[in-house]
Amino acid sequence: MLSAQAARVRTGKVADLYKENCASCHGDQMQGASAPSMLDDIWLNGGDDDSLARSIRNGFPDRGMPAWGALIPDKEIRAMVIYMREMRARNDSGQLTFAAPKDSVTASSALHSYQVNTWLDGVNEPWSMAFLPDGGALVTEKRGRLLRFGADRKVVGPIEGLPEIDNDSQAGLFEVLLHPRYAENGWVYLAFSDLTRNKDDQKVSITRVIRGRLKGQQFVDQQTIFAAKLEHYRKAGGVHFGGRLAFDRAGYLFFTIGDRSAMAEAQDITRPNGKVHRVHDDGRIPADNPFVGEPKAVESIWSYGHRNPQGLAFHPETGQLFDLEHGPRGGDELNLVERARNYGWPVISYGMNYDGSTLTTLTAKEGMEQPVVYWVPSLGVCGMNFYSGNEFPRWQNNLFIASLAAQELRRLEVVGGKVVYQEIIFKNLGRIRHVITGPDGALYVLLPSRIARVSAAPDKVASGHGATPPTKG
Ligand code: HEC
Numbered sequence: 001m002l003s004a005q006a007a008r009v010r011t012g013k014v015a016d017l018y019k020e021n022c023a024s025c026h027g028d029q030m031q032g033a034s035a036p037s038m039l040d041d042i043w044l045n046g047g048d049d050d051s052l053a054r055s056i057r058n059g060f061p062d063r064g065m066p067a068w069g070a071l072i073p074d075k076e077i078r079a080m081v082i083y084m085r086e087m088r089a090r091n092d093s094g095q096l097t098f099a100a101p102k103d104s105v106t107a108s109s110a111l112h113s114y115q116v117n118t119w120l121d122g123v124n125e126p127w128s129m130a131f132l133p134d135g136g137a138l139v140t141e142k143r144g145r146l147l148r149f150g151a152d153r154k155v156v157g158p159i160e161g162l163p164e165i166d167n168d169s170q171a172g173l174f175e176v177l178l179h180p181r182y183a184e185n186g187w188v189y190l191a192f193s194d195l196t197r198n199k200d201d202q203k204v205s206i207t208r209v210i211r212g213r214l215k216g217q218q219f220v221d222q223q224t225i226f227a228a229k230l231e232h233y234r235k236a237g238g239v240h241f242g243g244r245l246a247f248d249r250a251g252y253l254f255f256t257i258g259d260r261s262a263m264a265e266a267q268d269i270t271r272p273n274g275k276v277h278r279v280h281d282d283g284r285i286p287a288d289n290p291f292v293g294e295p296k297a298v299e300s301i302w303s304y305g306h307r308n309p310q311g312l313a314f315h316p317e318t319g320q321l322f323d324l325e326h327g328p329r330g331g332d333e334l335n336l337v338e339r340a341r342n343y344g345w346p347v348i349s350y351g352m353n354y355d356g357s358t359l360t361t362l363t364a365k366e367g368m369e370q371p372v373v374y375w376v377p378s379l380g381v382c383g384m385n386f387y388s389g390n391e392f393p394r395w396q397n398n399l400f401i402a403s404l405a406a407q408e409l410r411r412l413e414v415v416g417g418k419v420v421y422q423e424i425i426f427k428n429l430g431r432i433r434h435v436i437t438g439p440d441g442a443l444y445v446l447l448p449s450r451i452a453r454v455s456a457a458p459d460k461v462a463s464g465h466g467a468t469p470p471t472k473g
Pocket of ligand 1: 018021022023024025026034035036042043044045046052055056060063064065066068080
């Protein structure tokens with residue numbers, strides 16, 4: 001069984017290409033007709049991406065399959081292979097149904113039974129959340145509000161004094177994160193799309209990181225941790241801001257900036273977009289950052305070739321850094337992020353453009369890193385968190401990932417930098433922006449207008465939700 005990514009196949013150029021050239025023999029839904037089905041995972045000539053592309057390119061003219069290489073460019077053959085994978089997943093998903101879990105009703109999964117309950121209501125597109133030592137919490141809303149809640153979950157109020165935030169399209173207020181020694185120093189970190197004007201008086205924005213302290217309703221003592229040069233800002237609004245923050249054990253702050261849809265700039269170390277960055281907790285550049293001293297380099301860059309990394313987390317035991325990237329259609333990725341490495345965007349990708357046209361024929365290249373895992377069809381991944389709490393002993397160090405389009409909370413077992421098992425815990429509660437572990441060991445899941453708490457329920461015989469084997473990659 002593949003995963004239940006029901007009905008997530010869009011139409012587009014590649015679908016037309018299929019209809020016009022292939023459907024007459026392979027069936028309008030790829031179910032098979034005079035030529036074999038492409039949904040059953042039975043491949044006579046190899047089922048990996050390269051073999052499928054070869055079958056399409058060279059055909060088997062003596063057995064009735066034309067050679068398409070002369071008619072269809074390689075790029076579109078690549079898109080066709082992705083489309084075949086999507087159709088297969090859609091076909092499989094018809095066999096699995098996921099009822100959305102109801103509040104206070106016990107549901108089961110492979111290792112634990114659980115309950116989902118509304119923990120906090122009345123929030124609007126929450127993006128990130130941080131628990132405070134007093135039992136309260138800070139919640140960012142994408143539209144630009146930073147909310148503070150007391151231990152009683154009553155809102156203390158929107159925090160005042162934040163800088164001007166672009167909240168058009170995918171821009172907004174992103175991560176809120178406490179300093180690892182918050183109890184001593186009170187620092188609260190924020191990532192957001194900074195709104196300003198360029199020399200031509202046009203509104204421009206890009207991801208910025210600041211810190212400050214809470215004083216009643218005010219955000220005071222503000223300091224800039226990272227700001228791009230004005231010439232690196234791009235037209236306000238638009239897409240791909242990244243905006244996730246994470247501290248490592250040594251106290252370095254890592255943060256992400258998406259490519260801002262300037263794809264090629266992800267490969268350019270003189271630009272801050274399409275990168276994972278690393279700074280000291282006060283924003284200073286660590287002397288051992290990989291591009292320090294290179295001409296015009298943005299010296300906070302740690303790794304490059306990223307599209308839109310909206311998830312960032314350290315493995316609690318190994319200390320390895322992972323990022324979760326919202327990819328193009330069919331190209332969502334989990335990466336093991338290492339110093340100075342190039343993650344390939346947009347030169348290599350497992351995805352195609354959203355309209356079904358091709359992006360690149362290359363999925364691998366010398367000098368570029370492969371993802372730990374990728375998803376075709378895309379899930380629309382966003383935030384993630386390694387579980388480390390007492391509530392769910394068998395989920396220790398498992399990676400929980402949030403997805404927007406697929407509306408799934410997934411559990412991944414990550415061993416030695418590889419994903420060995422994947423499970424959908426639940427889906428269909430709405431787009432999930434982030435998931436974190438609370439101090440009580442429960443998982444907190446950020447949904448469109450509420451925060452749900454996933455807590456342990458007495459175990460019963462597992463039923464219902466299917467497990468999914470690891471995606472290849
Ligand atoms: C005129 C009929 C016809 C058309 C049109 C056609 N195919 Fe085929 N195709 C076949 C036949 C017959 C086979 C089985 C060949 C064999 O015996 O291995 C085949 C095999 C294949 C295979 C290999 C399957 C395997 O098991 O390894 C792929 C992949 C494939 N076709 C893709 C396509 C795509 C994509 C298109 C459109 C661009 C297409 N075909 C159009 C008849 C057709």
